[in-house]
Amino acid sequence: MIVSLASLILWCVWFVTKTLNEIFSLRKQETHITWSQIVLLAAFGFWIVVLVCCINLKKDNPADTAIVGVFGAVLGWIFQDTIKSVAAFFYLRANGLLQIGDLITVPSRNIEGFVRTISLTTVTIENWDTSTSAFPTYILHAEHFKNSQRMIKGKTLGRLMQKTFIIDSGWIHPLTTNDVKRLHQHLDTDRIFKQQEVVSDKLNIEVFRLYIYHWLMNNPHVSQQPRLIVRWLEQTSEGLPLQLFVYLTDTMLDAFEWQQSQIMEHVVKALGWFDLQLYQSPSGYDASNSNIYLTQQTADYHKKNEENAKLK
Known part of the structure; x- marks a missing residue:
């Protein structure tokens, strides 16, 4: 009964936050997206705790301990990107490294554009060709990225x-x-x-x-x-x-x-x-218009072939 109630609460929270995310994403309100995701993660964590408590596992039972260990390892493997992205989000926001509207470049992923949305798990970028790219937030914490917004706003020397x-x-x-x-x-x-x-x-x-x-x-x-x-x-x-x-x-x-x-x-x-020229690798045009002549007469290959035939 308790598990069913917790599952129902989780489903209701998920439905509400999904609807709010769609609305607030259109309005680009970063704060509401973040808080809705935090509520969703907290509800999911509460559901996990209730589920574990209802199973009534015993600490002294090696089988129960193994089950908990395997279950935790599987969950950690499934949600590893989410966990890393959540940690990266709070790191970026706490240090003021990223804002909506910033022009950023991630050289290792060939990403360059303006930040349109930031959430606990995903960053959305509008590229120069007006297309949209999305990638996990943890990439901006694990890899080098360049924020050019201060330069764009004229706060640097150029x-x-x-x-x-x-x-x-x-x-x-x-x-x-x-x-x-x-x-x-x-x-x-x-x-x-x-x-x-x-x-x-x-x-x-x-x-x-x-x-x-x-x-x-x-x-x-x-x-x-x-x-x-x-x-x-x-x-x-x-x-x-x-x-x-x-x-x-x-x-x-x-x-x-x-x-x-x-x-x-x-x-x-x-x-x-200044009578200077840029270097350019020789092309077919350069070869055909070369001023270098090794002999005054052009080679007559047909004549040479006839002489070789007579010798044979």
């Missing part, structure tokens, strides 16, 4: 842009007098920079790096804090990599990508001014 351009080493050379004159016409910089940095006998890659740094320093969309770095990386078999480490003040995705694209386009455009 959004990081990190790009690398591989320069073909074969185009590196000192600037000539003609190169200096040509660069003075192309470069839209102040006169002091041109007089001090754009001089003959300097390597074109050196002046190019200084120009890009100077141009970024005067870009209104670039933050000079916490750091602005334009540096050469270690030489590779493809060429000499130039890395830009820049923080942009436009942190929203569309504005950030627009400014990032404009900076990349300006770098590619400036390469031509």
